[in-house]
Amino acid sequence: MDWRSPPETRDGFEVAIFCALRRELDAVRLVCDRIWSDDGREYGKARGDWNEYITGLIGNHNVVLVQLPHIGKEAAATAAAYVQTSFPRIRLALLVGICGGTPRNNKSSQDILFGDVIISHKIMQYDFALSYSDGPEIIDTGEHMKSGPHITCFAETLQGGEPRQRLEDHWTQHLENVRQRDTKGIYSYPGIDSDVLFLPNYRHKHRGFQQGDLECPMCASQGDQTCSEARNASCTELGCDEALQVHRGLSKRR
Numbered sequence: 001m002d003w004r005s006p007p008e009t010r011d012g013f014e015v016a017i018f019c020a021l022r023r024e025l026d027a028v029r030l031v032c033d034r035i036w037s038d039d040g041r042e043y044g045k046a047r048g049d050w051n052e053y054i055t056g057l058i059g060n061h062n063v064v065l066v067q068l069p070h071i072g073k074e075a076a077a078t079a080a081a082y083v084q085t086s087f088p089r090i091r092l093a094l095l096v097g098i099c100g101g102t103p104r105n106n107k108s109s110q111d112i113l114f115g116d117v118i119i120s121h122k123i124m125q126y127d128f129a130l131s132y133s134d135g136p137e138i139i140d141t142g143e144h145m146k147s148g149p150h151i152t153c154f155a156e157t158l159q160g161g162e163p164r165q166r167l168e169d170h171w172t173q174h175l176e177n178v179r180q181r182d183t184k185g186i187y188s189y190p191g192i193d194s195d196v197l198f199l200p201n202y203r204h205k206h207r208g209f210q211q212g213d214l215e216c217p218m219c220a221s222q223g224d225q226t227c228s229e230a231r232n233a234s235c236t237e238l239g240c241d242e243a244l245q246v247h248r249g250l251s252k253r254r
């Protein structure tokens, strides 16, 4: 059988990719070389499974894409349990998405900038760790925090050498595929200059009250509250103070 032929049944899928946001799932969809429903193949799902699936092919791997109902561990855990009922042969489950709020790798002291791809090298259940400015402190080292040896080995091979180089080469090709298949022009690289970081206590919010304009009551209130309109506006529109930006290793990456 041609490896590009769709699998006969749901047992033919061994990789599941979970995304919390629709725009993340749509991007992964563009990475797929084939979408099996476009070829008229529907695989259905087990009785009682609430997940919605997109099935396809990336390279020579049949994959099932899963949209989580919302962000959070509960949604991910529930969706993962359903996947196992409908696709019992899944061996690798990946959570793929935009990583926010991680400006720096504390271990290597390297800044993390737009376009960087972050690959974990270990799995940590973060309800069992405390987060400090210099990194997490594990408060429980029980069995539940350990990943299987095959995952640990796989992640370790991606840390350097030839496997890492191959990954980087393939990644470039996948990005190019997304660019070509994105006929609506939704996805693009905003450029490193758009990677702006402010001091942690500086809020991105309406400052009209400082300029004598109408006051936004939520943004003007004490504390960390901001309104949704401000969250969707640019720093230029809100007049965020450039003097309070954190200057990072941008020049090193140009």
Ligand SMILES: [Zn+2]
Pocket (backbone or CB within 6 Å): 205, 206, 216, 218, 219, 226, 227, 228, 229, 230
């Ligand atoms: Zn506001």
Ligand SMILES: [Zn+2]
Pocket (backbone or CB within 6 Å): 203, 204, 205, 234, 235, 236, 238, 240
């Ligand atoms: Zn801002």
